Each structure stands twice: as C-alpha cells, then as structure tokens.
Amino acid sequence: MPDVDRGDHWELDVLGTELSLMKVSWSVALVLTRPGGSLELTVESTFALDGPGARWFLDPSEEPAGLAPVLGLLRRPARRLHVFKDGRLELDLDAGWRISADPDVDYESWNITADSGARFVALPGGGVAYWGPDS
Template sequence: MNVDLSGEVLTGQDIGFTVVLRTSGGYTITIESRLTVESPTGTVQASPGPDTEADLSVHLGPLAHHRITAADVDTAGGLDIKFDGGTRLHVDPDEKYEAWTINGPDGHLIVSGPGGGLTEWPSDRQR
C-alpha cells in the first residue's frame, strides 16, 4: 500500500515511550514498537523508551524540516519511510502490540495491528 506522504515535510517530533512524527500537511505518525533508522550518521535499532531516547534523537532529530520522498506500507503491517538526505525509517509489525499508526488530517487512519496486518478507516470525506 502506498501511503500518500511524499512531499510532506517533518515539522515536529516527540521521542519518549513512543516516537511521534508530525508533518506539514497535518499527518501524525506514531511508532510504539521497535524501529530501525538508517541515516548518514549510522544505523540504530531500538524500541521507544527512556533508555533509547538519546540514541533515537541522534538519528531522528536531524530530520526536522526534511521532506519525505516515499512511504510504503506492506500488507503484513510493515512501514517504510524515506527522507531526502538518505535517511530511512522502518518499522516491522509487532507480535503483541500495535506497531504504528498514521493519522491523516482528514480523519484517514491506518493501524498496524498486533500480530501484523492492517486496519484502515476511511477519511471523513469517504464516509
């Protein structure tokens, strides 16, 4: 599934027990599970939390004001986002928990459910 995030600019982020990324067009990407960030400064694999906040900040912090060049969601529940400058963020589905969600500005919601798979709610315009 191709998620229409291309061209969105990362405008905000919170890193703690979850990773929350906000975009210029009003999308919110929330990651609650193990993620991989491959950046020019290296690669980190970590689950969000206080013990990994510093490592994740080193790799995600520099993405402020960077543009998303591609975003894909696979039917198993994986998420892959590429940014200009060469950084890639990937989240696999989680066996027990929701791995990530994408909330659109129009109410469109995609959730990677426990054990994999996707649940999707249409936008307010499609209801």
C-alpha cells in the first residue's frame, strides 16, 4: 500500500480495504486488508471515535468493555488514512465513522506497520518516525 507525502501529512492508500480484524489488549489493533496488501494500526493511548451523531473517547488501558463502540467498525470499508507529521492520525471508514489519535506527551500513542515494510510511529510529545519499505 503506497504512501504519498503531502507536505504536512502522509496519505496512505487504503481504498479497497476493509477493517477485517481487531485485537484488544492494552492497545487496540486494527487490521485493514485487501487482496495483495494489508496494514495494522495499533493505538496505545486514548483515541476518539466519531460516528453519525456520536463521539466517544476510548482508552485501551481502561476496562476493556469500554472499548465496545469500536467493535461496530469491524468489516467496514476504509476510505482514508492520514498520518500528520505533528503526530496526529485520522482513519475514515464508511458511513461517516472516524478514528483519530493525537500524540501522547510521554509515550508512542500509535503505530502503523504495512506488509510492504513501511512503518510509522507517533513520537512522544509530537512528530512521527517513518521507515519506508526499503529501510
């Protein structure tokens, strides 16, 4: 899944993918797949989930049952994934759903690993570390 540098953010090609797998522990891992490619987004700190008429702030370190709203995203097609160079992330899914995460002051709040070998990591305090497929 190629990524495009747009100056202030990277745009990852997620058209044609669907959220096919979720893993919950002390983080929430979302796996987007399509024929010929996949990527895994893991969120390790509080993130926002916005949907039609609703907004939740979800924290993977809290009681796992509190993450229930994110389960409704399973099998939804992805529309857009932007990784902002200041450490923010936005994943848009169909029907107006969005997951957004900000950088954490002390920790790596999220990371993305693509099967191409590309990797993005939100740095503590802001910013993003990026390794391309050939790194």
